[in-house]
Amino acid sequence: MTDANTGARSPENPLKTKGKVSLGQEEKQSFAPFMITFVLMFATWLILSGNFAPLLISLGLISSLIVAWFFHDLLFPSLTGKHLGIFIKFSAYIPWLIIEIIKANFHLLYLVFHPRMKELIDPHIIDFKTNLESDLAVTTLANSITLTPGTITVTTGSDGSYRVHAIDKPSAEALPGTMLDKVADIYGENK
Amino acid sequence: MNTFFLSIAMGLCLLMFMSLYRCLFGPTVLDRLIGVNAIGSKTVVLLLLIGCLYERVDMFVDIALAYAFLNFVAVIAASRYFHKRKGLYEESFND
Amino acid sequence: MNIIDIIVAFLLVSGFIFFLGGAIGIIRMPDFYSRLHPAGKLDTLGIGAMVAGLAVYNLHHFSLTALLVSGKMLLIVFFVFMSSPTATHSIVDAGMRAGLRPWTRKEGANMEQSEPRKEEN
Numbered sequence: 001m002t003d004a005n006t007g008a009r010s011p012e013n014p015l016k017t018k019g020k021v022s023l024g025q026e027e028k029q030s031f032a033p034f035m036i037t038f039v040l041m042f043a044t045w046l047i048l049s050g051n052f053a054p055l056l057i058s059l060g061l062i063s064s065l066i067v068a069w070f071f072h073d074l075l076f077p078s079l080t081g082k083h084l085g086i087f088i089k090f091s092a093y094i095p096w097l098i099i100e101i102i103k104a105n106f107h108l109l110y111l112v113f114h115p116r117m118k119e120l121i122d123p124h125i126i127d128f129k130t131n132l133e134s135d136l137a138v139t140t141l142a143n144s145i146t147l148t149p150g151t152i153t154v155t156t157g158s159d160g161s162y163r164v165h166a167i168d169k170p171s172a173e174a175l176p177g178t179m180l181d182k183v184a185d186i187y188g189e190n191k
Numbered sequence: 192m193n194t195f196f197l198s199i200a201m202g203l204c205l206l207m208f209m210s211l212y213r214c215l216f217g218p219t220v221l222d223r224l225i226g227v228n229a230i231g232s233k234t235v236v237l238l239l240l241i242g243c244l245y246e247r248v249d250m251f252v253d254i255a256l257a258y259a260f261l262n263f264v265a266v267i268a269a270s271r272y273f274h275k276r277k278g279l280y281e282e283s284f285n286d
Numbered sequence: 287m288n289i290i291d292i293i294v295a296f297l298l299v300s301g302f303i304f305f306l307g308g309a310i311g312i313i314r315m316p317d318f319y320s321r322l323h324p325a326g327k328l329d330t331l332g333i334g335a336m337v338a339g340l341a342v343y344n345l346h347h348f349s350l351t352a353l354l355v356s357g358k359m360l361l362i363v364f365f366v367f368m369s370s371p372t373a374t375h376s377i378v379d380a381g382m383r384a385g386l387r388p389w390t391r392k393e394g395a396n397m398e399q400s401e402p403r404k405e406e407n
Contacts (some may be wrong), residue, residue, distance in 0.1 A: 047361065050249070050255075050354040105304065112324055114309040123320045123388055146371035149327035152319070153371075154378050165378065165388065167323050186402050192291060192344075199293055199298055203397060209309040213321070221381050222318055225325045228373065229312060232329045233305060235362065236336045250343055252358045263369040269378040270373075 033076035038068035040075075082188070089186045090140075096182065101147055104171065108149040111168070115152050125154065130180055132160040137187040144179055151175060193244060200223040203233050224269055231262035290346060297339030304332035317389035318381055327373035333366050 039066035049056055076083075114120055132138050137162055142153040145164060152169030154163045169182035207230050214226035235255045242251025305349040311324025344352050 027385055036295055047354060047357045048253075050351065050358075101327075101331065105328060108323060108328060109304070109307045112307045112314065112328075117314060118316060121315075121320060122390070123317070124390055125388060142375070143371045146374055147327070147330070147367070149323060152326070152378055153375060154382055165319050187303075195295065195298075199302060202302060203305065206305050206309040208394075210312055213312045218319060219381075219383075221323065221377055224377060225312060225318075226334055227392075228377075229308060229325050229329055231332055232366070235366075236301070236305075236333060236340075239337060239340050239359070243340060243343065248340075249375050256358060256362055258364075259324050259365055259369075263365075263373055266373040267376050270376040273380050274383050 034068055037072045037075050038064055041067050086186060088190075093182055093186055097144055097147070100179075101149070104149045107171070108167075123165065123167050124172070125163060125165050126172055126175070127161070127163050128175065129183075130160040130162065132184060132187070134187060135174040137183055140184045140186070141180065145175070146181065148179075175177075192269070196240050196244055200244070202239055203237050207233050207237075219245075220273055221270070224266065228262065228266050229256070231265070235259050235262070290342065294339045294343040297335050297342065301332045301335030301339065302337060304328045308332060319378065319388045322374055322378060326370055330366060330370040334363050337363050 044059060045060035045064055046057075051058065056140055111117060111120055130141070132141060135158060140157065142162070143154045145151050145153045145162070148171075150167050152165045156162050156163050164172075164175060166175070210226050210229040210233070212226075214223050214230070217223045217226060235258055238251050238258060239248065242248040242255075245251075257272040305328070308324045308328035311328065312321055315321040315324065337359050341356040344356050344359070346352075
């Protein structure tokens with residue numbers, strides 16, 4: 001996302017080429033991303049405005065139509081039936097991630113309040129390689145690692161290599177483990 | 192409940208002063224950036240608490256939302272800017 | 287003192303404890319990289335807990351306006367959970383490119399006498 005390595009996309013990026021092909025060949029397929037973008041934009045407008053006068057609602061309709069018309073291929077470059085399964089599995093992944101975050105936060109709280117903190121922590125940088133392929137899977141795993149306290153992703157490559165700064169031994173040892181399996185399961189990249 | 196909110200808000204102000212220590216005496220520029228980020232994230236909650244105290248949450252929640260956006264953009268922009276600065280590390284590790 | 291007040295007080299106090307841990311961690315940790323751990327993560331969970339508590343308190347007197355305001359608060363929590371890893375990662379990246387070396391326990395004692403840090407770029 002913010003990383004220079006993943007930001008500079010290679011020309012044979014599967015997502016980009018697929019989006020172009022679907023836009024040129026089948027006009028029907030570009031209708032679903034348009035509708036999803038439009039509904040998202042309009043829901044955001046309704047929540048942020050909080051005013052249900054007819055004038056304001058029609059203004060919101062017009063502006064979200066314009067935004068959806070221009071940006072529907074930016075938000076969802078390619079949408080196939082596989083993405084519905086990914087969305088459902090991702091929704092099941094979020095509660096597990098939140099529980100992990102809370103557990104690890106208590107570990108970090110214990111470290112911070114410990115009087116002899118400098119003997120407990122052992123910051124070091126570890127490298128490991130995964131076999132994730134799509135950009136979305138790599139980004140999801142990187143953000144999950146950063147959200148879990150004790151570990152921060154320093155750099156990722158689009159080939160699935162990670163460099164992680166860990167604050168002590170236990171949080172470094174638990175690293176690729178179950179989180180990698182779950183992310184690979186979401187995007188169907190178990191090999 | 193109002194007294195409780197007021198005491199929590201005052202405690203948050205105290206925590207902001209603790210983060211201000213890192214802003215003022217941080218060895219590197221990025222340490223100061225961390226301090227600013229921590230103060231900003233406390234300010235979001237403080238704005239909501241003030242809204243609850245004055246019973247105008249519907250107004251203050253917009254300000255808090257805008258403040259959260261601004262905090263994020265400020266951190267991203269500042270850290271991108273210091274990418275290119277050489278000599279950032281010269282004043283580090285003098286504790 | 288009904289059940290909603292107790293839930294709100296519990297969420298607010300736990301969020302405050304997370305914020306306290308974050309502030310103390312920023313002061314106590316030895317170097318820049320390890321300071322990011324309490325700053326980025328404990329503050330995120332602190333915002334999540336406190337804003338969730340205020341959203342529950344706001345639904346005390348139920349109405350459409352209160353529901354919308356609570357929706358906006360959930361939007362804040364969602365946005366912070368999305369943006370906090372990105373901001374943390376951006377700061378770490380800036381530090382790596384500037385050539386800051388991470389503090390480790392073994393060479394932490396003779397950090398000052400170590401060889402001059404290598405130039406980047």
